[in-house]
Amino acid sequence: MKNKESVKVRVFRCTPENGEDTGHYEEYNIPYEAGMTVLTALDYIYEHIDRSLSFYYSCRIGKCLGCFVDVDGKPVLACTTLLKDGMTIGPHKKHKLIKDVVVDFREN
Amino acid sequence: MTDTYKNVLETDVLVIGSEGAGARAAIEVAKNNMKVLVATKGVFTKCGATLTADMDIDVPSKAAKEVFGMDGGNPEDDELNMMRDMFMEGKYMNNEEVVWTHCSNAAKYVKELVDWGMRLDGLIQSPGHRFPRGLISTGRSMMTALKREVKRHKIDFAENTMITNLLTKDGKAVGAVGIDISTGDFLVFKAKAVVLATGGAMRIYPRTTAPEELTGEGMIMAFKAGAELVDMEFPLFLPACLVWPKSMLGVDLSYISSTVLGGWWLNKYGERFISKWDPKRMEHGTTRDIASVAQMIEILEGRGGPHGGIFVSYKHLPDELLDWSAKWNPWWANYMYGGFKLSDYNMDPREVSYEAAPAAHYWNGGIRVNKSGETNVPGLYAAGEVQGGTMGANRLSGNAVTEAVVFGAVAGGSAAKYVKDMKQPDIDKEQVKYYYENLHAPLNRNNGANVVEVRRKIQEMAMKYAGPVREEEGLKILLENIEKIKKNDIPNLSCSAKGKIYNREWFQCLEADAMIKTLEVVARASLMREESRGAMYRSDFPYTDNENWLKNIIATYKDDKVALETRDIKTSRVDLPEKQKIPYMVPEWEWAQKGGLSTKEDE
Numbered sequence: 224m225k226n227k228e229s230v231k232v233r234v235f236r237c238t239p240e241n242g243e244d245t246g247h248y249e250e251y252n253i254p255y256e257a258g259m260t261v262l263t264a265l266d267y268i269y270e271h272i273d274r275s276l277s278f279y280y281s282c283r284i285g286k287c288l289g290c291f292v293d294v295d296g297k298p299v300l301a302c303t304t305l306l307k308d309g310m311t312i313g314p315h316k317k318h319k320l321i322k323d324v325v326v327d328f329r330e331n
Numbered sequence: 332m333t334d335t336y337k338n339v340l341e342t343d344v345l346v347i348g349s350e351g352a353g354a355r356a357a358i359e360v361a362k363n364n365m366k367v368l369v370a371t372k373g374v375f376t377k378c379g380a381t382l383t384a385d386m387d388i389d390v391p392s393k394a395a396k397e398v399f400g401m402d403g404g405n406p407e408d409d410e411l412n413m414m415r416d417m418f419m420e421g422k423y424m425n426n427e428e429v430v431w432t433h434c435s436n437a438a439k440y441v442k443e444l445v446d447w448g449m450r451l452d453g454l455i456q457s458p459g460h461r462f463p464r465g466l467i468s469t470g471r472s473m474m475t476a477l478k479r480e481v482k483r484h485k486i487d488f489a490e491n492t493m494i495t496n497l498l499t500k501d502g503k504a505v506g507a508v509g510i511d512i513s514t515g516d517f518l519v520f521k522a523k524a525v526v527l528a529t530g531g532a533m534r535i536y537p538r539t540t541a542p543e544e545l546t547g548e549g550m551i552m553a554f555k556a557g558a559e560l561v562d563m564e565f566p567l568f569l570p571a572c573l574v575w576p577k578s579m580l581g582v583d584l585s586y587i588s589s590t591v592l593g594g595w596w597l598n599k600y601g602e603r604f605i606s607k608w609d610p611k612r613m614e615h616g617t618t619r620d621i622a623s624v625a626q627m628i629e630i631l632e633g634r635g636g637p638h639g640g641i642f643v644s645y646k647h648l649p650d651e652l653l654d655w656s657a658k659w660n661p662w663w664a665n666y667m668y669g670g671f672k673l674s675d676y677n678m679d680p681r682e683v684s685y686e687a688a689p690a691a692h693y694w695n696g697g698i699r700v701n702k703s704g705e706t707n708v709p710g711l712y713a714a715g716e717v718q719g720g721t722m723g724a725n726r727l728s729g730n731a732v733t734e735a736v737v738f739g740a741v742a743g744g745s746a747a748k749y750v751k752d753m754k755q756p757d758i759d760k761e762q763v764k765y766y767y768e769n770l771h772a773p774l775n776r777n778n779g780a781n782v783v784e785v786r787r788k789i790q791e792m793a794m795k796y797a798g799p800v801r802e803e804e805g806l807k808i809l810l811e812n813i814e815k816i817k818k819n820d821i822p823n824l825s826c827s828a829k830g831k832i833y834n835r836e837w838f839q840c841l842e843a844d845a846m847i848k849t850l851e852v853v854a855r856a857s858l859m860r861e862e863s864r865g866a867m868y869r870s871d872f873p874y875t876d877n878e879n880w881l882k883n884i885i886a887t888y889k890d891d892k893v894a895l896e897t898r899d900i901k902t903s904r905v906d907l908p909e910k911q912k913i914p915y916m917v918p919e920w921e922w923a924q925k926g927g928l929s930t931k932e933d934e
Contacts, residue, residue, distance in 0.1 A: 240830050258576025258676045270783045274836040275828030281378040281542040284582055285670030286471065289377035302578070303670030321513050322833040328374045331488035 230255045230306060232264055234276070235313040236323050246320075248311065261312060262290055262301040265324070277323040291315040292324045334517060335767050340489065341521045342368035343750045345507060346743070347494050347549060348528030350379030351470075351732060352715025354477040355440075355739025356526045356746070361484035363747035370489040370509065370520065372529075372544045372838075375481075376474045380530050380541055380716065380731075384473075385587075385662065387455055387465025387729035388736075389413070394438035399445070399466060401454040408462035410434040411904065417730065418905045420459040420618060421695075421723025422865040423881055424562055427902045428702040429720040433730070433737050440736045441466065447476040452661075457728035458590065459618045465729040473732065492518065493838050495548065496766045497525060497556040497711070498758050504556060504711035505756040508766045512838055515831020517767055521758055523750035526704075526712040526742050527553055528735075531694025532849040533566065534842075536798070537790035538581050539691040540569055546842040547849035549717045553698045554848070558706045560886040561719035562696030563849075564856035565866040567726050568799045569692035570622035571596060573685060574640040576676055583692075584668045585643040585685040589614050592656050596626065597642040597684070598634035604641075620725040623689035623799040624868040624915075630688055631800060640686035650681050689799050693731055695722045695866060699885065704742025710749065714742035724865025772824075773840035779825030782839045788816065789846050797853050802871040806858040813851050821847055855893050856884045863915040878910045 229252045237246030251272060253264050265278045280290040283302045290301040293313045301312075318326035344360045346353050349371035360367035371378065391413045396404025413434045418425050445451060450472045456463035494509035498520075506521045529549025533541035554560055571586040571594075573579045588594055593615050598604050608625045609617040617625075626641050635641055645653060657666050663680070666673045673679050697719035704712045715735040722730060773779075796809035824840040831837075862876035863869050882897040900907065 238830055238832075240832055256577060258578050260578040263578045269835060273828075274781075274783065274826070275830065275834075277833040277835055279374075281373050281544060282383045283543065284383065284579075284668075287373075287377050287379075287382045287542065289374060300670055305675055322830075325513075325833050327513065328377055329488070329490045331375060331486075331490060 228255050229253060230308040232306070232309070233311045234265070234268065234324065236276070237320060239320075239322060248313075253306075255306070259306040260302055261292065261294060261299070261304045261306055261310070264306050265301060265312070277321070277325045279325045289328065335763060336519060338511070338516050339519045339521065340368060341755060342366045342487070343522065344368075344524045344526060344743070344746045345370060345520050345522035346526045346528060347371070347507065348379065348530060348715070348717070349373070349375045349488065349490070350474060350528075351381035351477070351735030352717075352739040353526070353528035354474070354481055355736050356528055356714050356743030357486045358477070358480050358484055359740045359743030360747045361486055363744065365747045365750055368487045368489060368520070368522070370492045370494050370507070372491070372493045372512070374490050375488055376478055378542060378544055380545060381735060382470040382474060383540065383542060384470035384732055386470060386732050387457055387467055388441055388732045389460075389464045389727070389729035390437045390441050390466060390733070391434065392462035392464050395454050395464060395466060398438045398442055399451060401466070403454045403463045405462045408464070412462065413437075413464060415905055416459065416461055417727060418723065418902075420725050420727050422725060422875065423877075423900055423907055424565070424723030424865065424883060426720030427905060429700060431904070432702040432741060433721050433734060436737045436741070437733045440740050441733065444473055444476050444736060447480050449473050449476040458612070458616050459727045460729070470732075489518065493548070493841065494520075494552065495770055495841050497552045498762055499556050499708070500756055500759050502557065503709040503756065506758055507552070508763060508770070510770065510838070513833055515834060515837075517770070519758070519763060521755060523753045523756060524710045524712065524746040526714055526746050527698065527717050528714045528739060529717050531566075531697070531716045532846070533691035533694065535789060535793045535846045535850050535853075536566075536691035537787075537794055538572065538574065538688065540572060540581050540583050541691065546846050548842065548845040549713075550697055551845040551848045553706060553708070553711060553713065554852075554886070554888045556711065557708045557888070558711060558713075559699040560696065560852055561699040561883050562723065563719075563852045563886055564860050564884060565695040565724045566691055566853065567619065567693040567695050567722075567866045568623035568689035570619055570626050570689050571641070571643050571687040572690035574688050575638040575686050579671060579676060579678070581690040582668065582671075583690070584662060585687040587662045588645070588660065588680070589643050591660055591662065592645065592648070594643050594645050595647060597644055598629045599636060600634065604629050604634075618725065619692070619728075620866045623866070626689055627799040635688070636686045638686045640688040642684045643687045644684035645680045646684065653681050693722075693726050695719070695724060695726055700738070700742075702741075703745040704738050705745055712742040712746050714738040724867065770841065773826050774829060774831070774834075774837055776823070776825035779823040780820040781827075782824055782836055782843055785816065785820045785824065785843050786839060786846070788820075789843065789850060793850050793853075797850065797857060799866070800868050800870055801857050802869055803858065806854055809854045810851070810858070813847060813854060816847055817851075852886045852893055855895055856886060859884055859895055868915065873915055874912045875915055876912050877908045878912060881907060881910070
């Protein structure tokens with residue numbers, strides 16, 4: 224893929240406060256740059272399109288293991304997964320949903 | 332306001348921050364049979380700087396051999412020698428009693444981690460150390476060991492919890508307030524003592540090796556509660572961190588691999604510019620302060636690459652050697668870095684050079700503590716990176732984790748002793764009310780400043796004017812801009828998203844206040860220090876001035892203003908250098924050994 228072409232991704236959105244408990248997928252167009260990851264895409268959406276998007280990350284280099292999301296149904300780290308056109312990004316299914324793609328990883 | 336006291340949590344010791352220093356402090360409090368609660372902005376063992384360390388943990392080399400059974404450990408080294416090296420490379424800004432606690436307790440508390448299950452993979456001698464002192468392990472292995480102890484002591488946690496302010500009563504720390512990020516609930520913590528273990532503030536810079544959440548609230552909440560900050564002009568930069576691709580911004584692969592393997596740092600003319608600064612040690616052996624300054628000057632003077640970095644190249648090495656290194660060099664084992672497969676990112680070192688630049692790495696300064704981890708505010712303790720005084724003007728590789736574990740234990744122990752037999756102190760309801768309103772203001776405000784833009788503005792000017800290379804004019808421009816942001820943007824921040832559950836925009840608004848205040852202290856202290864030392868280089872004063880500047884700069888917060896004063900460095904066991912001006916680029920140890928500037932003719 225070339226720089227500056229745009230890719231489409233679908234991201235799970237759910238706002239528990241509004242009593243909307245099932246959630247839905249929203250589609251976003253993201254300008255592509257070489258080496259973009261799922262995390263940089265989420266960051267792009269937050270910074271440029273919709274600041275109500277929630278996602279969790281800490282180290283962004285594959286070490287804290289906090290940014291697990293499901294991409295096309297498979298659990299991956301958002302920070303080290305290359306972005307591809309048409310990806311579907313949802314919350315990690317094994318944990319309780321907090322909002323959008325943030326799940327409850329707390330054990331304590 | 333009706334929900335102000337809906338969530339009140341009471342404990343003996345509140346620990347803020349959950350990883351290396353925080354977890355260790357909590358364990359020490361629990362060991363002393365006091366109640367402890369850990370509040371952390373992220374999720375335990377999924378946040379903080381400790382986990383990012385692929386690390387060396389320093390102990391005296393003698394202990395590496397005798398206590399940890401490492402063959403390479405040298406019995407000629409001891410605690411005092413280690414302290415001297417920390418002073419030499421910390422350019423004498425260190426606090427002697429704090430460094431002594433660090434060095435003389437390192438082996439004891441690191442051994443404890445090993446007994447709790449931390450893996451050791453070997454011993455290395457990092458640049459600036461005269462002996463091999465770095466026990467090799469990983470942050471993950473260390474946190475797994477600490478987690479086991481945390482579970483054993485059944486320690487209580489408040490995770491996804493952002494503390495914004497400390498509560499004080501009669502000048503003493505008596506608790507804190509914040510939000511539960513996952514619900515948006517306001518939280519009031521009542522405590523007899525507070526231990527801050529919140530790490531540094533490297534996120535005030537756009538390029539950093541540090542995790543997302545290190546935005547400086549810990550230091551600023553202590554500052555506002557009356558604590559002194561010290562050495563704030565010395566944020567440490569790690570040289571040669573990636574500037575490209577964006578997803579790998581700040582990754583230290585290119586630095587570590589160039590010191591381990593002998594990568595070359597080249598400007599756009601292909602010159603190995605480090606030869607101007609440290610001709611003997613070159614890329615392989617120079618310290619991080621000098622390397623960062625050297626790289627930044629190449630970049631600022633227009634000799635960098637298209638993405639604003641210098642080039643790190645391994646292409647002088649044969650492929651066979653690189654392939655062999657991918658077998659033994661853990662930093663790019665099988666040409667992977669962490670979870671990044673290098674070829675996927677067009678980052679295979681056999682094919683390309685890397686574009687890299689200094690990235691904020693560690694906070695040398697911080698909250699001033701004494702040898703027991705106490706701040707000048709009764710009931711308030713600080714441990715780990717958030718404390719100042721251990722590293723002085725430059726940290727040697729491997730000391731950050733040692734500091735976290737030693738001072739976690741020390742501060743936790745001091746806090747436990749302090750709260751014993753103490754009654755639960757009252758909190759000041761006026762304070763709580765004031766913080767409640769402040770904290771909710773960005774949610775209630777409409778069409779104000781956009782936090783994404785404000786944050787970017789802060790980070791960009793921090794790197795431009797308060798990066799590894801600074802000068803008077805730039806610092807004055809920076810301070811003018813800081814005043815504008817403090818006046819126009821911070822009190823006007825508003826959230827476009829109004830939901831309270833996991834509202835990223837909301838907690839970033841609260842972070843922005845700490846970021847700008849941290850940067851202000853950095854800028855004011857940098858302007859005051861008219862010399863170059865350790866991690867701070869003033870291009871208008873390009874020498875280390877041991878005649879006038881063997882002094883710490885201490886910052887206090889008075890009437891919403893930053894006040895600075897200087898204090899002379901005092902030591903009893905470490906000899907201070909001669910009172911004279913010396914060129915910045917000369918490594919202290921070489922200066923001391925030779926009694927003069929080394930030149931090419933000496934070789």
